[in-house]
Amino acid sequence: MRKFILPLLFLFLFILESLFVEFLPAKIFGFERIFVPHFLFISLLFLTIFVGKKHGIIYAAIFGLLFDIVYVEIIGIYFFLYPFISYLIYKLLQVFQANLITAFLASLLGISLLEIGVYEMNFLIHVTDLDFMGFINLRFYPTLLLNAAITLIAAYPLKWLFEKHSEAMRTE
Amino acid sequence: MPQFFLNKRLIILLVSIIVLVALIGFSLRERSKLSWPEQFVKDTTGWVQSLVSKPTHFVAGFFENLQDLQDTYGENKELKSRIENLVNLEAQVQELTKDNQELRDILGEKTTLRDFKPLPATVIGRNPDRWHEMIIIDKGKLNGIKKDMAVVTATGLIGKVKNVTQFSSTVQLLSAMDPKNRISAVVQGKKDVYGFVQGFDDKQKLLLIKAIPSGSKVEKGQTVVTSGLGGVFPKGLMIGKVVDVRPDQYGLNQTALVKPGADFYDIENVIVINRLMTQPVKSEISDGKVREF
Secondary structure, three states: OHHHHHHHHHHHHHHHHHHHHHHOOOOEOOEOOOOOOOHHHHHHHHHHHHOOHHHHHHHHHHHHHHHHHHHHOOOOHHHHHHHHHHHHHHHHHHHOOOOHHHHHHHHHHHHHHHHHHHHHHHHHOOOOOOOHHHHHHHHHHHHHHHHHHHHHHHHHHHHHHHHHHHHHHHHO | OHHHHHHHHHHHHHHHHHHHHHHHHHHHOOOOOOOHHHHHHHHHHHHHHHHHHHHHHHHHHHHHHHHHHHOHHHHHHHHHHHHHHHHHHHHHHHHHHHHHHHHHHHHOOOOOOOOEEEEEEEEEEEOOOOOOOEEEEOOOHHHOOOOOOEEEEOOEEEEEEEEEOOOOEEEEEOOOOOOOOOEEEEEOOOOOEEEEEEEEEOOOOEEEEEEEEOOOOOOOOOEEEEOOOOOOOOOOOEEEEEEEEEEOOOOOEEEEEEEEOOOOOOOOEEEEEEEOOOOOOHHHHOOOOOOOO
16 A cells, blocks of 8 residues: 555646646736746655655656646656755755755755746747746745645645655655 | 676677667658557556546645635725626627628538547656656547647646557646647638747747748737647647737748647646547648647
8 A cells, every 4th residue: 555655645636737727727916927826836845855865866757757748748857856856855854864854945045046948948948938037036935936825735644654655665 | 897897897898789779760750650559558657547546636636725715805805896797798799609600501511620529538747857848538439538638727738649458548748849740820800811830949948830921920919729620639729818029031921929828737637629620631732741739
């Protein structure tokens, strides 16, 4: 049973992201901004921080590939960025102590890196012609705000779940 | 020893960047269909998504109904006033349809660019990162959906089918930026003006209709519909209303800014349009490099 909890959780978040966007209206609080949910990536980062590098990067690669195939149809963008940023965050948190506050800040940093990385890649392959300032105003700030709120809510349950999981792995 | 590990890491990074570029190149090239592993993954997730999305649609629909109840009274009043005109219009339409049919019979012309067969579908997913504006619908190849078909909602055209798998397909919305995605459109007026839907203004949320000849007159408020002259789209699908017209970069053409009739957000049910009129063989009419729809 324990083995299936993590894949099921990530699959659920994977689908939840698309449902969230589907029901999101164009204007929120009167602003026409683009809010991108990163539920899956936040939990992947928490997995890397609280369970371990190996787990984090493998799950990040698998779900990055899935994301690319199902939602983006250009394979490579998330397949590369998810594990790469997970690894960077893991390295960063070796310097600091891993607790709720550092994990929160690190996941915010991870999301900003992801957003900028995806923007640069899409700009490179001409999926978008939005200029950088436009990107920052239209997408970056709102996305960061949304995900900060989500991380704030989900941080404690995620930490609890992953710590329990890693303890159970150790005793096995 | 540390030197060696540093090198190993560097090599992994370099190899993964090479793989990344190769994969992106592979998926960006013009593909008539997806490779079978991709189709398999999409079908599997599509099945899970439709399992999840049906109850969610039900719950969301319930709350929407509650909201609708609030302004029922006002709506009812307005609709009642409209219904009186409707009876008149209906009689007129019937007469015109009959007339049209008779004239068509005399001419011996059976199908027109306007005729199509609708295939209803439900939205089961949407691209969360919203760079590539795409939705996933629950009908696929087995239901008769083919690549490049037009997709509409009750209020207008929203996009075209980008890829088809056995049980689901992805629809690229008009709001996606894709230079290859061109739709032949016509601005309805005293004299029809032709152009291409090409691109979307992200900040103003307006569609761009390009390649309108500079001499032709396009005014604010005119309706834009598909022309049916491309390949697979039928004639007369609503696109939107003209908001603004401006000369293009070199002053040879005009660009019309069009407010789309359909809402690109909160889409639940769509109709895929299967045009009945046969399509000319592509190699006969073009060199196959530029695709127009």
